[in-house]
Amino acid sequence: xxxxxxxxxxxxxxxxxxxxxxxxxxxxxxxxxxxxxxxxxxxxxxxxxxxxxxxxxxxxxxxxxxxxxxxxxxxxxxxxxxxxxxxxxxxxxxxxxxxxxxxxxxxxxxxxxxxxxxxxxxxxxxxxxxxxxxxxxxxxxxxxxxxxxxxxxxxxxxxxxxxxxxxxxxxxxxxxxxxxxxxxxxxxxxxxxxxxxxxxxxxxxxxxxxxxxxxxxxxxxxxxxxxxxxxxxxxxxxxxxxxxxxxxxxxxxxxxxxxxxxxxxxxxxxxxxxxxxxxxxxxxxxxxxxxxxxxxxxxxxxxxxxxxxxxxxxxxxxxxxxxxxxxxxxxxxxxxxxxxxxxxxxxxxxxxxxxxxxxxxxxxxxxxxxxxxxxxxxxxxxxxxxxxxxxxxxxxxxxxxxxxxxxxxxxxxxxxxxxxxxxxxxxxxxxxxxxxxxxxxxxxxxxxxxxxxxxxxxxxxxxxxxxxxxxxxxxxxxxxxxxx
Amino acid sequence: xxxxxxxxxxxxxxxxxxxxxxxxxxxxxxxxxxxxxxxxxxxxxxxxxxxxxxxxxxxxxxxxxxxxxxxxxxxxxxxxxxxxxxxxxxxxxxxxxxxxxxxxxxxxxxxxxxxxxxxxxxxxxxxxxxxxxxxxxxxxxxxxxxxxxxxxxxxxxxxxxxxxxxxxxxxxxxxxxxxxxxxxxxxxxxxxxxxxxxxxxxxxxxxxxxxxxxxxxxxxxxxxxxxxxxxxxxxxxxxxxxxxxxxx
Ligand SMILES: Nc1ncnc2c1ncn2[C@@H]1O[C@H](COP(=O)(O)OP(=O)(O)O)[C@@H](O)[C@H]1O
Ligand SMILES: [Mg+2]
Numbered sequence: 107x108x109x110x111x112x113x114x115x116x117x118x119x120x121x122x123x124x125x126x127x128x129x130x131x132x133x134x135x136x137x138x139x140x141x142x143x144x145x146x147x148x149x150x151x152x153x154x155x156x157x158x159x160x161x162x163x164x165x166x167x168x169x170x171x172x173x174x175x176x177x178x179x180x181x182x183x184x185x186x187x188x189x190x191x192x193x194x195x196x197x198x199x200x201x202x203x204x205x206x207x208x209x210x211x212x213x214x215x216x217x218x219x220x221x222x223x224x225x226x227x228x229x230x231x232x233x234x235x236x237x238x239x240x241x242x243x244x245x246x247x248x249x250x251x252x253x254x255x256x257x258x259x260x261x262x263x264x265x266x267x268x269x270x271x272x273x274x275x276x277x278x279x280x281x282x283x284x285x286x287x288x289x290x291x292x293x294x295x296x297x298x299x300x301x302x303x304x305x306x307x308x309x310x311x312x313x314x315x316x317x318x319x320x321x322x323x324x325x326x327x328x329x330x331x332x333x334x335x336x337x338x339x340x341x342x343x344x345x346x347x348x349x350x351x352x353x354x355x356x357x358x359x360x361x362x363x364x365x366x367x368x369x370x371x372x373x374x375x376x377x378x379x380x381x382x383x384x385x386x387x388x389x390x391x392x393x394x395x396x397x398x399x400x401x402x403x404x405x406x407x408x409x410x411x412x413x414x415x416x417x418x419x420x421x422x423x424x425x426x427x428x429x430x431x432x433x434x435x436x437x438x439x440x441x442x443x444x445x446x447x448x449x450x451x452x453x454x455x456x457x458x459x460x461x462x463x464x465x466x467x468x469x470x471x472x473x474x475x476x477x478x479x480x481x482x483x484x485x486x487x488x489x490x491x492x493x494x495x496x497x498x499x500x501x502x503x504x505x506x507x508x509x510x511x512x513x514x515x516x517x518x519x520x521x522x523x524x525x526x527x528x529x530x531x532x533x534x535x536x537x538x539x540x541x542x543x544x545x546x547x548x549x550x551x552x553x554x555x556x557x558x559x560x561x562x563x564x565x566x567x568x569x570x571x572x573x574x575x576x577x578x579x580x581x582x583x584x585x586x587x588x589x590x
Numbered sequence: 591x592x593x594x595x596x597x598x599x600x601x602x603x604x605x606x607x608x609x610x611x612x613x614x615x616x617x618x619x620x621x622x623x624x625x626x627x628x629x630x631x632x633x634x635x636x637x638x639x640x641x642x643x644x645x646x647x648x649x650x651x652x653x654x655x656x657x658x659x660x661x662x663x664x665x666x667x668x669x670x671x672x673x674x675x676x677x678x679x680x681x682x683x684x685x686x687x688x689x690x691x692x693x694x695x696x697x698x699x700x701x702x703x704x705x706x707x708x709x710x711x712x713x714x715x716x717x718x719x720x721x722x723x724x725x726x727x728x729x730x731x732x733x734x735x736x737x738x739x740x741x742x743x744x745x746x747x748x749x750x751x752x753x754x755x756x757x758x759x760x761x762x763x764x765x766x767x768x769x770x771x772x773x774x775x776x777x778x779x780x781x782x783x784x785x786x787x788x789x790x791x792x793x794x795x796x797x798x799x800x801x802x803x804x805x806x807x808x809x810x811x812x813x814x815x816x817x818x819x820x821x822x823x824x825x826x827x828x829x830x831x832x833x834x835x836x837x838x
Contacts, residue, residue: 172769190772192772193775272758272760272768273760274750274752276758277752277755282661473617
């Protein structure tokens with residue numbers, strides 16, 4: 107291996123002028139650097155390689171060097187340059203302007219709304235990361251930056267896993283890889299293939315921010331890590347009664363020892379954090395005590411039987427993809443047949459994808475000028491009426507609470523508000539009706555046309571089969587519109 | 591430079607042509623043929639001629655496989671019944687010039703940090719299969735080269751081994767470039783061009799980009815009907831045609 111240059115402020119490496127050292131950790135040091143032609147602020151991360159050549163540090167660096175350049179978007183730092191271990195190893199990336207989440211930890215416990223807001227930002231970052239086939243596997247405050255622009259950016263991919271690339275850390279299996287307080291049960295058991303591990307760690311983080319207490323403390327030895335396999339944490343509301351039941355529900359669901367009992371996807375977690383009223387409350391929400399002695403002993407006994415091989419087998423199962431499906435329900439009169447067709451389509455989609463979640467959305471169209479929308483003739487709140495009608499619409503689907511949510515949006519532009527909802531809730535598929543198969547309507551523009559054109563996801567347009575007379579009507583209309 | 595790796599063509603003309611066409615789209619500069627040009631399939635003459643041409647015009651490196659060796663020597667003791675029948679048939683089909691070409695092939699080749707071989711590198715002439723991490727480790731320990739490219743098992747699979755660590759297997763996904771990062775050895779087992787056995791009937795091959803240090807496994811569908819039809823027409827064992835459809 108060629109001799110490595112000792113970095114110091116003022117020296118130049120591959121055209122990068124080394125500036126201030128902003129971090130010196132056991133694994134890596136970070137330097138502000140500049141290079142002519144690069145306008146954004148950038149940092150160079152250099153692994154701390156001492157004489158011993160610690161294999162874990164080298165492999166961690168290789169993983170980060172492999173994964174970072176393959177990631178894009180606002181939730182990660184932009185990669186500028188990567189130099190391999192064979193030469194002088196470093197990664198140069200965007201300097202994320204904002205606050206490291208570790209700084210905020212001093213202020214814990216935070217207001218529950220603030221905790222939920224931070225949680226939503228991190229969940230949004232995880233949605234983006236998982237979509238790019240990467241699991242972070244070391245989610246903790248110091249590895250998260252809150253950008254000045256508002257989004258959370260994830261840093262430090264030294265323990266991460268790219269699902270389409272070999273896991274270079276796989277053979278380092280004699281120690282669980284992660285950070286003591288945050289590591290998920292399956293990581294303790296050497297499974298590095300489950301996106302729900304990141305959801306668990308985020309749960310630990312939210313618990314900590316909401317209570318100022320870590321759910322399993324700071325485990326000193328590997329043995330101490332196993333407690334999370336069988337010991338449930340003290341319910342957060344017992345420590346901080348200001349936490350609302352719905353937030354306790356969300357946090358404890360993230361912290362379920364079995365990944366199967368957690369949120370299936372970061373998008374579903376984000377959904378709940380953004381719609382507190384729609385969170386399905388279970389026994390978790392109101393729990394005020396940890397499980398009793400016998401329950402705990404039973405779980406402990408069972409967890410002792412779990413070995414690495416079993417966990418490996420579980421992880422062979424395909425990664426869960428529980429999607430969020432949006433049904434845009436038009437409740438206006440005369441649309442009953444279409445609404446029923448939409449419901450049939452929803453039933454079909456939900457039947458084929460286990461774990462899917464249905465968001466029923468109705469847009470209350472506002473006139474830009476007249477704001478007298480909030481009460482109808484009978485003085486009942488239209489908003490509430492619509493909610494009731496939405497629930498009525500969905501009833502025949504027989505969905506359990508938590509598998510279906512209801513939303514009445516108010517907007518002068520239904521198409522735009524549906525698209526906005528789909529974007530901010532990471533909707534995977536939109537089901538929407540189109541009135542008649544009319545080309546004339548297409549010229550005039552319709553909500554479904556707009557949604558099809560601009561939605562961030564798959565859109566299924568539901569139509570009623572056109573009767574013969576409608577087709578001839580349409581042809582006539584076309585002729586009148588002057589199209590051959 | 592982008593090097594295309596083709597292994598286990600097995601006299602399948604349609605599969606070879608499909609891979610070569612995709613190789614043009616993939617901007618492949620050079621080819622390495624990892625052995626078993628013939629055997630099983632019905633177009634041995636076409637395939638050998640095509641590879642001879644690639645060697646003459648595109649500087650291809652061509653290695654010997656066990657079926658090629660058997661087709662030259664007639665030694666078929668170690669083969670199953672279907673393979674034997676196909677080899678005897680192949681031997682009759684080949685003309686002197688194709689036999690001479692197969693005779694000229696070597697069983698392993700090294701360049702830069704790479705080793706090319708048909709099977710396990712511990713003893714290239716023994717034709718041992720690499721089917722698991724232990725087998726990969728044995729082969730990787732037998733070479734000083736950082737990268738090994740081989741075929742023989744008809745199933746694409748990647749192995750990597752860090753210093754002082756056991757080898758680890760990875761199931762690659764076609765079309766995803768994989769960085770073969772330094773500080774460890776890599777063994778890229780190619781799938782078969784002409785007789786895939788990983789339950790995916792599409793022809794299998796791969797590209798290594800020396801500048802990016804990335805390897806990409808690739809799959810391409812080809813005209814199985816025609817290839818299988820010729821096997822029937824040549825009165826070769828029916829099963830050799832049937833297995834092409836199911837990739838087993
Ligand atoms: N791209 C970045 N932009 C801004 N700050 C960063 C960036 N990367 C790292 N940091 C800061 O440096 C600290 C350590 O970086 P990290 O990548 O987590 O290294 P380590 O492996 O030592 O934990 C982070 O907690 C963060 O405060
Ligand atoms: Mg860190």
